[in-house]
Amino acid sequence: MEKKRAISTNVVVLGVVSLLNDVASEMVYPVVPIFLISVLGAPALVVGFIEGLADSISKILMAFSGVFSDRSQKRRPYVVWGYSFATFSHLIMSLAGTWPMVMFARLINRTGKGVRTSARDALITESSDKLSRGRNFGFHRTLDSLGAVVGPLLSIVVLKWLGGNYRMLFLAAFFPALLGVLMFVFFVKEKEKKPLGLTGLHFEWSKTNDSFKIFLLISFVFTLGNSSDVFLILRAQNLGLSIGLTIFTYVLFNSVYSLLSLPAGIIADKIGARKVLFIGFMMFALVYFSFGYITSSAWIWILFPIYGIYMAFTDGVGKAYISKLIPHEISASAFGIYQTLMGIGTFFASTIAGALWTFAGASSPFYFGGALALLAAFLFLFLTKRIKAVQPIA
Secondary structure, eight states: OOOOOOOOHHHHHHHHHHHHHHHHHHHHTTTHHHIIIIISOOOHHHHHHHHHHHHHHHHHHHHHHHHHHHHHTOOHHHHHHHHHHHHHHHHHHHTOOSHHHHHHHHHHHHHHHHHHHHHHHHHHHHTSOTTSHHHHHHHHHHHHHHHHHHHHHHHHHHHHHTTSOHHHHHHHTHHHHHHHHHHHHHHOOOOOOOOOOOOSSOOOGGGSOHHHHHHHHHHHHHHTTOOOTHHHHHHHHHTTOOHHHHHHHHHHHHHHHHHHHHHHHHHHHHHOHHHHHHHHHHHHHHHHHHHHHOOSGGGHHHHHHHHHHHHHHHHHHHHHHHHTTSOGGGHHHHHHHHHHHHHHHHHHHHHHHHHHHHHHOTTHHHHHHHHHHHHHHHHHHHHOSSOOOOOOOO
8 A cells, every 4th residue: 555645845835835825815805805994985786896896807817827837837837926015016006095996906926826826736736645645734824824714813813003094004914924035035936847848728628527627516506696705794794793803703714724734634535525525515505595594793703613623624625626537637727627618607606696695685695595506416416426536747
């Protein structure tokens, strides 16, 4: 029997880099919708449009960056530039005086995510033993989501210290992000590989199988109802929580997400990612239906942790699941294609959620999302009974 390796040095450093970047991003993220609505006077429809556009651009760019990364068989340049874009977006956000300026900063930030993510996930795949990918992706997600715990806590402290000055908070987020870029540049190594010699932006569909294509379809259906998390934050405020408590519920969500990401990856390695993903989809449906139904803010303290379990059971596990359906040499492109479809779905999901919130009430986006999650869960259950895995080239 082949022995599982320990978590690789590259994955450890990438985890720390992601932690620092997420500390910066999550200092800003839960505050942005509140800043847009309470300070700049933007309606929920604008908030949904900004987040939907930003997320969709990031995911669409993942396909392009993934293809170029695979073509050159280089990962590091894309990750460096991606983290650098995200870092400087915080400086732009600190200067925002109107919602279009906030939108520009968010687009720059998500452009960085789009440039780096496919190459980074391919680098994790290449740095991981094929029997331990769930463990490695889970470890990376643990540190990444830990940053999403530390970041909002820092934002509460910094906002109080700065007397509620949002723009200075955005400026403060620049510094941990910069440290992450420097750590990646100096400590992450990549093996030299021969370029594939491909031209154009085509994806090597012939090297994939039906299982990968089915998963893309199911994930797209699910994503159409999975609007930006800013609507969960706005719902918490809508039910009467203060800004500080709203941010703290977001911290609670990320704490559960962080603590369970590695165990979820280990469980997926043992019992199969398919079972873990199905449970995650069902938890999402439960949480969204509940967010639509509840009328008391007390339920928020229960639902956000369950939402954290859903994230732990789907994010890193989903990538580990995909990694078993594709060969190494097209892994960045495959992750990019996946993220592009998710980005298109996210744009529609967040825009629809903003419109539903504005014209049909705060509960309607959650009923819509819950229904699509149930549909996706049962499609996943019945269409992926026999998974045909591709054995990647070592």
